[in-house]
Amino acid sequence: MTTGNTTAAPRSRGVSLMRSVGWPRLRPVEMVVVCVLAGLLPFALTSSFWLGTLTLALIWMVLNMSWNLVLGYSGIWNFGQMAIYAIGGYAAALASERLSLPAPVGLLIGALAAMLVSIALAIPSLRLRGIYVSLLTFGFAEVIRLLIITDKSGITGGPFGIGDFAGFGLEAGTPETTRALYWIALVAVIGTAIVMYLIIRSPLGTGLMALRDNPALAAARGISPRRYQTVSFAISGFFAGLAGGLYAYTYGVISPSVMGLGPMTLLVTMLVVGGLGTQTGPIVGTLIITLVSTRLEPYPEARLILLSVVLLAIILVLPRGVVPVVGRLRLRLSSWVNAGTGGGTKKKRPPAKKRPPAKAEPPSAPDGG
Amino acid sequence: MTDVDLFLQTLVSTVTQGSILALISIGMTLVYGTLRVLNMAQGAMVMLGGFAAYTTLQVVSVPVWTTIIVAVLVTFVLGVLTYFIAVKPLLGRPGVDFEMTAFISTFAAATIIQNVCLLVFGPRQKPFDPVIPGLIEITGAVSITYHTLLMNVVAIGALVALGLFLSRSRYGLAITAVAQNLEAARLMGIPARRAYATTMGIAAALAGIGGVLLAPSYFVSPNAGDLPLLQSLIVVIFAGLGSVKGTIYAAYIIGFIQSAVSIYWGTAYALPVLYVVILVVLVIRPYGLAGKPQEARL
Numbered sequence: 159m160t161t162g163n164t165t166a167a168p169r170s171r172g173v174s175l176m177r178s179v180g181w182p183r184l185r186p187v188e189m190v191v192v193c194v195l196a197g198l199l200p201f202a203l204t205s206s207f208w209l210g211t212l213t214l215a216l217i218w219m220v221l222n223m224s225w226n227l228v229l230g231y232s233g234i235w236n237f238g239q240m241a242i243y244a245i246g247g248y249a250a251a252l253a254s255e256r257l258s259l260p261a262p263v264g265l266l267i268g269a270l271a272a273m274l275v276s277i278a279l280a281i282p283s284l285r286l287r288g289i290y291v292s293l294l295t296f297g298f299a300e301v302i303r304l305l306i307i308t309d310k311s312g313i314t315g316g317p318f319g320i321g322d323f324a325g326f327g328l329e330a331g332t333p334e335t336t337r338a339l340y341w342i343a344l345v346a347v348i349g350t351a352i353v354m355y356l357i358i359r360s361p362l363g364t365g366l367m368a369l370r371d372n373p374a375l376a377a378a379r380g381i382s383p384r385r386y387q388t389v390s391f392a393i394s395g396f397f398a399g400l401a402g403g404l405y406a407y408t409y410g411v412i413s414p415s416v417m418g419l420g421p422m423t424l425l426v427t428m429l430v431v432g433g434l435g436t437q438t439g440p441i442v443g444t445l446i447i448t449l450v451s452t453r454l455e456p457y458p459e460a461r462l463i464l465l466s467v468v469l470l471a472i473i474l475v476l477p478r479g480v481v482p483v484v485g486r487l488r489l490r491l492s493s494w495v496n497a498g499t500g501g502g503t504k505k506k507r508p509p510a511k512k513r514p515p516a517k518a519e520p521p522s523a524p525d526g527g
Numbered sequence: 528m529t530d531v532d533l534f535l536q537t538l539v540s541t542v543t544q545g546s547i548l549a550l551i552s553i554g555m556t557l558v559y560g561t562l563r564v565l566n567m568a569q570g571a572m573v574m575l576g577g578f579a580a581y582t583t584l585q586v587v588s589v590p591v592w593t594t595i596i597v598a599v600l601v602t603f604v605l606g607v608l609t610y611f612i613a614v615k616p617l618l619g620r621p622g623v624d625f626e627m628t629a630f631i632s633t634f635a636a637a638t639i640i641q642n643v644c645l646l647v648f649g650p651r652q653k654p655f656d657p658v659i660p661g662l663i664e665i666t667g668a669v670s671i672t673y674h675t676l677l678m679n680v681v682a683i684g685a686l687v688a689l690g691l692f693l694s695r696s697r698y699g700l701a702i703t704a705v706a707q708n709l710e711a712a713r714l715m716g717i718p719a720r721r722a723y724a725t726t727m728g729i730a731a732a733l734a735g736i737g738g739v740l741l742a743p744s745y746f747v748s749p750n751a752g753d754l755p756l757l758q759s760l761i762v763v764i765f766a767g768l769g770s771v772k773g774t775i776y777a778a779y780i781i782g783f784i785q786s787a788v789s790i791y792w793g794t795a796y797a798l799p800v801l802y803v804v805i806l807v808v809l810v811i812r813p814y815g816l817a818g819k820p821q822e823a824r825l
Contacts (some may be wrong), residue, residue, distance in 0.1 A: 235627065237709060268792050282806055289626055293764045301756055301802045304821050308795045419753065423638050430631060459646040466638040473632050474616045479622040 184355075191414035196344055200337040215448035216343035220350045222429055222440035224397030227354060229364065230435030232390045233370030235288060237356045238279055238295030239398055240417035240425070247406040247416060248306075248397025249315060251282050261407055264325075268403030269396045276395020279445070280388045299417060306414045319413025328406050339408050346404055347441075350397050355437060357393065366390055367435075420462065424451065427469040432456035433479025442481055444474040532668040537786050543675050546682035549775050551737045552759035552766070553689065554730030561726045561785040563626055566808030567634040568609050570756025571641050572602045572731040574705035576738025577747040578644055581653050598735040606731025608634050610724050618720075645749040655742035664742075678740045685736055686775070687728070693771075702726050706769070750778070753807060756786075759797070765805050767815025777815070 169503055199390050203209055223238045250268030253259045259267070280296055283291045307317045314320065326342070328335040366384045368376035406412040415421075424447065432443020447465070455463040476483055551573060558566040579601040580594035613632040617625055657674035664670045692699040701722045704712040713719055737755065745751055758781070766777035784804060788797045808815065 160616055228760075233624075235630075263686070282810050285810060287813075289559075289630065289768065290764060290809065290813070292565070293760050294806075295763075297757065297760060297805070301799050304795075306797055392760075419638075426631060459642070461607060462642040463639055465648065466635045466642070469638070470613060470632055470635040473628050473635065474613075477617070477620065477628050 167240045172279065190344045193348060197341070199269060199339055199446070206333060206336045209340050211448060211452050212341045212406060213336075214405075215341070215342045215444050216347045217401050217408065218425065218448065219347045219441050219444045220343075220404065221398055221401035222425060222432075222444050223347075223350050224394045224401065225425070226429060226434060226440045227357065227366075227390055227397075228394045229429065230433075230439070231358060232387055233368045233435075234283070234387060235292035236279075236283065236295045236391070236394075237422070239394070241299035242395050242398040242423050243278050243402040243405075244270045244302070244393040244414070245275050245400030246305070248320070248402070248414040248488050249399070250403030251320045251323050251406040251412045252313070254325055255320055256492065257435050258324065261324075265273075265400060265403040265407065266292065267398075268406070269399035271403060273392050274401020275394040276391045276398070277285070277388060279395075280391035284384055284387050284440065299422075303414050303417050312454045315413070316509075317410055317414060319415075320406075321411040321413075323406075323410070330373070330410065343404060343408065346400060350400070351441070353393075357439065362389065370435075410513050418501075418507075419424075423469070425464065427465055427481075431472050431480055434477065434480035436485075439479050440482040443479065447482070529668075533790060535666065537783075537790050539671055539675065540786035541779065541783040543678055543782075544786055545779035546679050546686075547740060548755075548758055548762050548782050549686055549778035550682045550740075551755050552733050552762040552774050552778055553771060554733040555685065555759055555763050556766065556768055556771060556774045557706075558726055559700070559728045559763070560771070561702055562614065563767070564614055564629040564630075564633060564722045566609075566727070566730060567630060567756070568613075568637040568640065569730065569733070569734050569759060570752030571637040572606060572749070573738040573741065574644065574747075574749060574752035575605060575640065575757045576735030577655065577742040577745075577751055578648060579735065580739045581655055581747045591659075594737060595739050598739045599732045601655035602735030603728040603732040605640070605729040607724050609633065609731070610621055610727035612636065614723070614727070615720070618723075641749050648749065650749060652746040655747050657743045657791050663755065674743055681736065683739060685733060689733070691729040692729075698725055702729075704739075711797070714720060723804050732804070735798070745798065758801075759806055761801055763815075764825050765808055765815055768810075772779075772817075773815065 162516075199212070202207055203212075221239070221243050227238070228234050228236045228239070237262060246268040248268075249271035250264045253264040254261070254266040279295060283294055286294060306314045309316050317413070326339070328338060365376065367379040368379070369381060369383050369386060373383060402412070402416075405416065428443040428447040429440055430443070431447055432441065433439030447468075450468070451461060451465060551569060552571075555569050558564055558569075576598040579598040580591075581592045583597045586590065603674045617628050617632060618625065620628075644684055645663035657672060659673040659677055662670045662672040663676075693703050694700070701712070701717045701726060703721050704715065704717055707718060712722075734755075737817055738751070741751070741755065745754070760816055762777045763774060764783050765781060781801060782798065785797045788800045792800075794824040
């Protein structure tokens with residue numbers, strides 16, 4: 159496998175191989191700075207409205223990162239993620255409402271329930287290819303939504319959802335609570351990002367990308383499509399369920415309105431704008447779109463129109479999202495700086511420019527951690 | 528109601544639902560067969576057909592059936608427009624998964640259309656009179672409205688016309704040729720891109736007719752296209768994308784399951800049962816009833 163080659167090869171060759179394989183490079187200094195700044199933000203930001211908005215953005219980041227693993231890295235057209243997310247939220251809410259379990263256990267139950275449903279969804283989905291998977295998963299999500307809306311047994315509360323549970327057990331509305339919720343979500347985002355990074359760097363991640371880019375060759379090299387992709391569904395479902403539980407506990411309510419076409423449009427827009435199949439894409443995209451959509455909040459009728467126009471424009475102009483473009487510009491800048499300082503030594507052109515982008519090109523080459 | 532009545536009602540409902548579903552899903556399968564695009568804007572076109580007819584009736588007093596013509600024109604133009612805005616710029620782009628990006632871009636186009644309608648007409652459901660009022664009683668409990676009859680006649684008529692168009696006319700043959708083999712069609716000098724635009728327009732127009740026919744029973748509202756979209760997605764998966772004949776069979780089978788479940792068990796169970804059915808079909812036959820395994824294109 160490729161991992162064996164990298165450790166055996168000299169350091170520089172290893173790095174260039176890493177880039178060409180499409181592994182994200184770690185930028186430890188920048189990442190620590192961003193995390194510390196994000197952690198200190200509640201002290202600088204006094205508006206509890208914006209802090210609440212950012213908390214929601216952080217929850218969506220967890221969901222988008224989980225979705226990105228299946229949609230971006232594995233290339234499986236799973237459009238049922240919103241249902242998995244809602245199931246995680248409902249399971250966590252029920253654990254808190256019916257069993258009055260403490261919040262960490264409730265979140266874990268939500269995540270595990272979502273993981274099981276995700277594996278169950280993976281079994282029929284992975285028999286299919288491309289567009290059929292999207293039809294099946296989209297239909298699955300709609301049916302789950304309709305089942306919850308028409309549920310009269312009183313377990314899910316039908317269209318009104320569940321609203322009467324302890325959640326994190328924090329006092330509602332105080333500035334301290336707002337901050338605490340923000341930090342909890344931030345910890346979840348950092349944790350998810352680390353796990354996703356480790357997965358993508360592991361043989362599992364390499365295998366998933368190989369299966370996406372050339373299924374026949376990857377399978378011939380001994381990567382079992384069904385096993386690898388089921389694992390990716392399971393991990394993705396776990397984190398989507400975690401995001402759902404976080405949503406339920408943060409807002410003290412979970413209802414069928416968290417899924418459906420409207421929210422899905424918003425989240426797909428975030429993923430596409432940020433860049434599918436990149437590490438930072440979901441984070442950047444979520445941040446951009448949340449800020450834009452919050453700014454448009456006073457104009458609810460125009461909001462979805464404008465967001466869809468953004469989605470359409472991005473997919474037509476930058477089909478691979480903002481992050482790869484920024485990464486390429488940065489690479490060009492650094493090679494230009496190197497060319498200046500290194501005197502006349504001709505630097506090789508950035509790999510993203512050099513390689514003709516074939517269908518199988520790893521989309522995350524110039525991406526930061 | 529007696530068993531006979533229930534059976535008759537199921538039969539009537541099956542034929543009606545099946546015809547309308549066939550009308551809407553044929554558009555999707557046609558677009559997929561020619562362009563390899565899963566057109567998520569089909570539901571929006573159903574909704575637009577209803578709104579075009581409704582607006583016409585608000586502005587001028589004409590017989591209700593003429594609104595079908597208006598709906599066809601409006602949706603045809605918007606379908607062609609969707610092609611030029613959302614699909615054409617993606618054709619032949621290197622390094623991009625065309626099917627995935629086109630799926631998302633048509634989805635974005637559908638959201639735009641739907642929300643513009645929401646902005647212009649508001650969220651309220653608008654009532655819409657049946658195209659022809661009145662009904663025929665078969666037995667004491669079962670009756671067929673003239674509108675239902677008309678729905679069947681128009682839907683089946685449109686399907687026959689489409690079949691003749693595809694197999695007899697010059698443009699229709701171009702579409703068929705492109706769907707069968709893109710390379711060969713190009714080598715024969717068929718302008719593939721023009722066939723793409725016509726296909727998207729025709730698909731949208733079929734959905735528009737469906738929208739007018741459905742308007743009296745589902746009302747006219749910005750969300751009116753969601754359920755037809757979901758149902759026709761189920762039909763096209765069940766049939767196998769790209770197969771016209773399979774889609775017609777599948778539409779009537781799905782129509783039957785849906786009517787039978789709604790009448791015997793209740794409407795709430797219709798979609799979940801349908802979902803279980805397609806789940807089983809897909810697990811046994813991953814490419815639907817009549818579909819072929821996909822090959823990469825474009």
